[in-house]
Amino acid sequence: MRVNGKGLIDRSAPVGFTFDGVRYDGFEGDTVASALLANDIRLVGRSFKYHRPRGVLTAGSEEPNALITVGRGAEAEPNTRATVQEVFEGLEAVSQNRWPSLGLDLMAVNDLAAPFLGAGFYYKTFMWPRAFWEKLYEPVIRRAAGLGALSGLPNTDRYERAWAHCDLLVIGAGPAGLMAALVAARAGLDVILADEDARMGGRLLAETHAVAGKPGHGWVAEVLAELSSMENVRLMPRTTVTGAYDGGTYGALERVGHHRPRDDARRPRECFWRIVTRRAILCAGAIERPVAFRNNDRPGVMTAGAVRAYLNRWGVAPGRTVTVFGNNDDAHRTARDLVAAGVHVAAVIDSRPGVTLEGFRVISGAEVCNASGAKALESITIRHQGREEKIATDCLAMSGGWNPSVHLTCHMNGRPTWAGDILSFVPSPGAIPGMDVAGACNGAFSTAACLREGAEAALRAAEALGKRAAMPDLPLAEDDPYRIAPLWHVPGKGRAWLDFQNDVTVKDVKQAAVENFRSVEHMKRYTTQGMATDQGKNSNVAALAVLADATGRGIPETGTTTFRPPYVPVSIAAMGAGAEGPGFAPQRFTTSHKAATERGAPMIEAGLWYRPSYFPAPGETTWRQACDREVAMVRNAVGICDVSTLGKIDIQGPDAAQLLDFVYTNTFSTLAQGRVRYGLMLREDGFVMDDGTTARLGEQHYVMTTTTAAAGLVMKHLEFVHQCLRPDWDLSMISVTEAWAQFAVAGPKSRELLNGLLDQPIDDATWPFMSCGKIAVQGIEGRLFRISFSGEHAYEIAVPARYGDSLFRLLVARAEGMGGGLYGMEALNVLRIEKGHITHAEIHGRTTAFDIGMGRMVSQKKDCIGKTMSERPGLMDPERERLVGLRPVGAVRQILAGAHLFNEGDAAVRVNDQGYVTSTCFSPTLGDTLALAFLKRGPERYGEKVRMVDHARGVETLCEVVNPVFFDPEGGRVRG
Amino acid sequence: MRITCPICGARDSREFSYRGAALALQRPAPDAGDDAWADYVHLRENPAGDTRELWYHEGGCGAWIVVTRNTVTHEVRSAELAAEVAR
């Protein structure tokens, strides 16, 4: 029911929305919860486990009951708190966890079965027989107990992630936060003020107190106006700071689009912020706790502060005949405000004796011991001086006291401290480095105290950052004492609810204690207390008190459970924004990417790079046909392949040669200028790290080539060796991978092709195998390397990347005119297997130079990275699995990578394992399957037969062990 | 977590890659013996408290940095250029 003359909503701006298909009216400034209460809707949800009818309990993000699904189809957002969701024209909300409807929920039979579903029921009831769990219990429980359902459709909305930096992050914009931000901003600090509410002001919007002689919200408006006018202040409403992390980093969720219709602007729904700040002040306020008594979960039973908020901020009376129940003075304000607004207050029940108040009936020293009404509260029963009395009421405003919102102060392992005067926990000082705490979250509950603490914390922050700030004249505000007496639960029969969202009762917690789950962490897991999406914000302290009582300990000795981020649920869509699909990882494209895609080449990923798999020709229907053709082309004419993805590291300086000698097993200082050498690089533990060619372009100038996969690793390694092990050496290096477009020109006609292209023709005398130097193509300077991965007479030609596309097209056109053409990764792989050349399939991190037959490449004349460890006896043992070639000799011609090798006659079991296959292909050149493998004593066993057994795919092939260089073992072709 | 790169300033830890204990700076001589080499390559302390470790500013300037960090509080106490520590 709306109350005339009350509230900060805009009554000139009506807004229509639907709840469970029925249209309701609200106003601009309403939440779904306030608008539903204004329309006298009390029943808004069903509880998680027992499907009990539930209504709005709170007025903030701690709401455990009023969870709704907003929107439909792919746009549906389940588990939205109605107390946070603002209404807008056309909003569609539906209730959750009920079937077939909210009013008639057949799953409410769970409530009748409650004796069997109490704490620990999962563990006790459904342990046995095991098969029943998967097939029967779990599906049934999952259907019966739950929250809102996901749409099952891909999320079509946009989300964002962003960073922000500031001097001071103020968390919460109530009186303390506003005062802190104002003082700090006036001192010149770069301030971010974040508040989870749509409207800043905190409790000042929900109370009738005057501040500086003005209504509280009026003072708020003035402060916000000043802050908005300052360039060093950033106001972030609708932004919940969700976590405190190392180094002054905070996570925050901004609800950007939830409060208005989706429009064409493609505004994100949410933005997940990482805020890095030098200092922070937590002004998160406090959360009121309910009192546990029988049926305290009836719709219409609310926290006293929430009732006040609905009245003062939203102009809504949540009931026509309200009763108030509490153990502290603050609860009385609810009665006073209601009466002042003309709402009938039937009684104020105060658990403390001797309380007298004017203006309404006060029952002192009494307790509410039951609530009645099926889907809405109809009456309460009070116990007073041994007698029970029933009072008709449709709204009970209850207060068990206020809990400071200490959550963020505990995110880095801090534990809060028990404060006996307010019967709650307060933050322990210094729990988060750089974070100060002020106001109600620090246990200072009066408005005057909040204003003072906020200002003082800002002064400390300014001082810590070397700024001069002045203590302002604090505005005059209420400074009432907060008086409270313990009242956690009202004894009696029936179920008294602690955790509304997870349906945990006082009895459940006591049962946990009886069964010796006395540790608070054990009790939590046994009862699921505090494990719902609200993380027990309303209930944890009361549950602790009940556990303390049941175990005969004090609350401080009982301790708290661990507070972890996030403070409120954060959607995975927001945390992972931009990281799905192509955003998952950066994509690197070569300069020939466009030309390759034009030819229909399927791409495969090589690290972050995309490389063409093969180039389908007309009439070809399988990749094998294309691959076989491309291999033959290279062997018989000339092929072109983009090899720009290989890492290229430019190394220069007087000590460049020394560095190469130190990182490679072989020697590079003796390499002549204009020559290229193959090099092998080890890790310090003696295993192979990478291989590649390095060219000496000048006396002090080398260009190293790495494999595509290890480019980053090798760069990091070289920088480590230089900076950490040989800092005095004079050299520098830089990755030039993307600066050069480099293409392999391979095949017997490669020189002929180049000579039609290069400004100066080349011949075998000036450009022998393993030579390198400058060339020019149509006046463009480039580099030429006579190196070969295919085993053919071949070159790699490099030009600055901006000429890559055009050179590529020129090369391809010429190759095609000579009976050659493009080849992709599949053909490249076949060509190298035919030659027994290794890749990271062979140097996979567990193989040594000895294993791959390159033991003699470890120079005995010098030290190098990995040398000492590579000489460990175990790594030189001839019994090791060493590189060999395999060819099938039986009827089965298939060899599969990953398969294991066994001696003929041995069972194919682990103890008989002789090795494994690393690479395999069909060789069109040799007309058969070839494979590279590691085999015990491999090189000593050429001519022997071994069984290849692939247990996973059920294939067995008899193979002959051969030299891994299958094709042209003399290497005549490469010298051409 | 944030690391103050001596060259670039305070940056988020995502810009860096981790290597392990700064012991890696003390490479033994080739003839130092099996024990020294086994310790260098394989053995690492696992302290509850201050630890010195190597980070590489991979998403930044490429500097190797010796970071002194407390494994209990996560506090980053100092960050020095490895090239200067190694000299």
Ligand SMILES: [Zn+2]
């Ligand atoms: Zn840096």
